[in-house]
């Protein structure tokens with residue numbers, strides 16, 4: 001039977017206040033992976049169910065390195081989310097990606113360090129493909145939606161994730177440009193990896209807030225600049241999500257990402273760790289039961 005859409009949204013910098021959902025209710029979701037960034041707000045937009053989680057917690061209390069990405073994805077999966085949208089502030093590494101514009105990120109490079117990057121591990125090994133980390137179907141709808149909302153949207157872009165919390169040196173910024181990266185942030189990893197492991201189609205709408213540090217005569221990034229641009233454009237991001245809800249087909253069409261784990265598990269049933277299996281009841285229960 002076709003499942004209805006239930007859209008999870010992880011709101012980044014400047015978006016902790018939420019989406020303005022109808023009939024919104026806040027719920028505390030417990031996860032075996034620890035505390036999520038905060039309570040999940042559930043509600044509706046145009047007849048579609050949404051669950052919203054502020055990535056940095058209420059009042060932006062969590063730096064990127066302290067976000068419990070596993071708990072966040074697990075909590076949203078436990079809520080019954082079928083698809084996931086990430087809203088993020090990013091710096092630009094290309095002249096053409098100007099502050100105030102949106103980017104539908106389609107490729108990513110991981111430069112984070114020391115974050116826990118998988119739900120799986122000793123006792124339950126899985127290898128999922130991340131060649132195409134973003135769901136093209138969700139991305140296409142997001143692009144259309146952000147344009148309808150009045151945003152200028154780049155339909156592709158490569159995101160490099162740094163550990164932070166400091167912004168990059170000029171040499172790093174120039175290096176990432178040479179690698180072909182278009183935008184830079186601190187949070188897409190391991191979020192995008194974990195979403196795939198949890199069989200959640202994921203798409204990312206990034207809002208350009210600054211030009212990072214590569215421009216010869218310009219000053220480096222200041223956080224205040226990022227927050228000011230996000231504040232000025234948060235309403236546009238919310239409007240894009242509203243338009244996205246209106247564009248969704250009435251019935252959810254199954255995605256190949258829904259069954260990622262069918263071919264990913266490496267550990268033989270007899271060698272599986274029962275404690276791991278219990279922790280992964282939401283993320284991987286579909287293939288473990």
Ligand SMILES: CSC[C@H]1O[C@H](OP(=O)(O)O)[C@H](O)[C@@H]1O
Pocket residue numbers: 011012013055056063064087088089090164185186187188223226227
């Ligand atoms: C406040 S500037 C740096 C901060 O903003 C971005 O957050 P998010 O991706 O959650 O919007 C960036 O990744 C840093 O965490």
Ligand SMILES: Nc1ncnc2[nH]cnc12
Pocket residue numbers: 089090091092162167168184185186209210211212213221226
């Ligand atoms: N220049 C930048 N570097 C890293 N993360 C960011 N988030 C917003 N702007 C950023």
